[in-house]
Amino acid sequence: MSKSKVVKDLMIDVFEYPHVPYWFTIRQVIKIIKVSFISSKKYPEPLAILVFDEKYNLMGTIVLKDILSGLEPRFMRPTEKAQAYIQEEAELSIIWDTLFNTEAKNLAEKPVSEIMVPAKYFVEPDDSITKAAYLMIHHDLVLLPVLENKKKFVGLIRLVEIFDEISNAILKE
């Protein structure tokens, strides 16, 4: 793989993604997703929202799956034991269905800080692509914030660009 390319060569502008403060409710974020992506048929990979604190520090990210799991009633969350009965577990969704109108609408009033994935891992603009790939693989991430001097949020690096860069190297050889 080309040694010359680093994170800053592949990173994208943070304004490609909607920003929300942590106190926004799930309901408000759902509306933002509708306006920013679904209504305009824009489906970036990943389809994500960035969550900030009151001083514009990145706190976390939210993808569609985080929202849906935030709307799921608490008792349906799988336990260690339930993993043995995969079939039955899926059937539990019937309960969610019957409770949906009341339960999910209440849960939608929760702040997004409760459902976001906290931003714990970062890369620097001059870090290697492999470092970004390593963090994504080992921490199940599709998006990594790029911080300058561990502080200033300057961009994002996505799995798709990293994949592209690595696959180019594979196909060349």
Next chain:
Amino acid sequence: MQLYEVIRKKIEDKEWSVGFQIPTEQELCEDFKVSRATVRSAILELVGQGYLTRQQGKGTFVSKKVIANKLTMFTTFGELFIEAEIDVATDVLAQTIMMPVDDLADKLNISGDKHIIYIKRLRKVDNKPILIQETYIPFHICPPLLEENVQKNSLFELLEKRYGIQITGVRNYFDVTYLDADEGRLLDLSESSPALVLTQHFFSGGTQIMYMRSIKQPGRLELLIEFEKKIGDDRMNFKFSKL
């Protein structure tokens, strides 16, 4: 050309600039070979239209700014401010970016996928909370505002003086609101207490550049709206003064 027109042209062409003392009635009579009555009526007419100002015992001077049309008012708008002699402290509670949720896109007249800068400040007098100010500015209007010191500087001054964005219009709405839990906590009042809410839409040319919502605690300060009409320097002030 009549004397009235001659003098007006001299002012408009800036041959006689602002503050210039025009010749005496006697001198004008001699220079233009007209009667004293003609001179007097021309001057009175020009004073009435704001071109000239008469100062008792001193003479007649060219006014600061010429009113081109009697129906036009030159008005500058002031940001909602608190009188200078009142000691105000400002806490910046938030200075971040969000998307326009709820009815904010309509209020700012932008599309829902545009990023906006959100600034929330708490104003205090004698260490007691008095005013919550929330400001929303489309990010593309002034990106550096995100990192500006909004504790010490007025947003109005930053926009106009530092970034050259002239505010040419403000629309103000007054209403009474009932505080939510968070607003009540900030203003030391219980939830659902009534408070005055002032919402302001700021325009630059035809574009709306800012939306501000200020919630005022009842008492302590009163809101004064003052309109001063001076030739060439009319202004509308909104300010808080001590009760």
